[in-house]
Amino acid sequence: MRKKRTPQGSPVTQPSPPRPTAAAPDARARAREEALDWLIRLQCADAHDTQAFEHWLGANAENAEAYVEAEALWNGAPLRQAAGQLHQRRRHSLGGRLRRHWKPLASAAVLLVGLFTFGNLPVRLQADHLTVVGERQRLQLEDGAKVLLNTNSAFASDVREGRQVARLLQGEAYFQVPASSQSVLEVQAGPLRASVHDTDFAVRYLDGEAQVRVQRGDVDLQGARDQRIRLSAGDSISVGPQGFGQRQRPDLRHDLAWIEGRLVFENCPLSQVLAEVRRYYPGWIISRNAQLEQVAVTGNYRLDQPLETLRALAHITSAQLHEYPALVILN
Structure with a gap:
């Protein structure tokens, strides 16, 4: 308690201000x-x-x-x-x-x-084909191979000494190389070099690391330090500056669902789901709850409707969704 004097000089008692407490x-x-x-x-x-x-x-x-x-x-x-x-x-x-x-x-x-x-303008200036966030683009190379570029990707191709060379400078691409192709297609993505013929496979190149997923046929890979490996249908492997990771056998129905315009998740932490949705949303997605990011999510969503996907994720995880122009916040 503290005392205060009135104008007549007599003391009066006033309550002390409350001590600050931790916010709920x-x-x-x-x-x-x-x-x-x-x-x-x-x-x-x-x-x-x-x-x-x-x-x-x-x-x-x-x-x-x-x-x-x-x-x-x-x-x-x-x-x-x-x-x-x-x-x-x-x-x-x-x-x-x-x-x-x-x-x-x-x-x-x-x-x-x-x-x-x-921010990656120098990379994009090297590209023959670009996709913006949320866009996909279909291409056909001179040797007959077909390419589907995924969101926010940069791609270039040319013919060197009679051989088709495709360079994925950034992003993700799905290649369909027919048996009728007259030559082997060489695909480059950062540290990765792939030689393919009569094969369907996907390459994702982000943050200096390439990920290869083979849907049909075989793919011969060369990594750092002249390492070499052959992948068959159903195989997946990462290739970084230090070389190859471990060969894996993922569920390609999920990993390659983007080819059909879908995002498919099965018991994935919400943090991983949001990381993937961010690739298709032309703005910022911010999660403010670390515990929420560990919630397992299973679902099948359209990749051309990322905002609807976020609303569905908020509903199934009981999260609060705050929408602003080019910004979504999950609490």
Whole structure:
């Protein structure tokens, strides 16, 4: 207790302020949601908004902590300023369908996605064919081989000394090499070199590592340090800078479901499912619950509807889904 004197000098007793206590989980979650909302509103705030924000920020410690966390999510003040400037330049073209405080969020999200999309610009400049996030593209090479490019992929091909050479610079591709092909097709993807004839197989090349999955026929592989191995139908192997991984026999009905436009999972942790869905969603997908990411998921989804997939995942895992332009958050 503490004492305070009245103007007449007589002491009165006032209760001491309560000691801060640890925030309950629901209070922290609410503070995070409010922080994200404030992060959006402050992009086009007036004096009333600024005053209300200062009041909210000083109301309790978890609010300030949540706001710092939300600000870090958007990579700090420089990004917010850039997004605000982008919004000012494009405010007449965005239309009136979005609420006023969502427009800077859309600009910021698009800016972030753009940074990641064009960060590999030198690789993409080497490509003859490109796919954007969520797009697939069918190609036919000069020797008769067919190629299906998956999402966010870069591909080039040419003929060297009478031999067709295909280079997967980034992403994923499915090759169908017919028996009628007059020559062996050489496929390159980072450290991987594959020689194929009369074969159907897929190559995924991401983050410096190539993954090969053979659906039909045989594939002769060469890795780092001149290592060599032959894969047969049903085999899969990874190839990195250090050489080959272990030969595996995965369920290709799941791993190659993307060829038919599907994403298929069986008892997969949600973290792995989200990692795959991120490849097809043109924005950010953020999971804020580590325990939720360990929930096993089984399902069959359309890869051209990633947002519907996220809504279904939220439903079956009892997660909260927060949708913003080019941003989805799972709690």
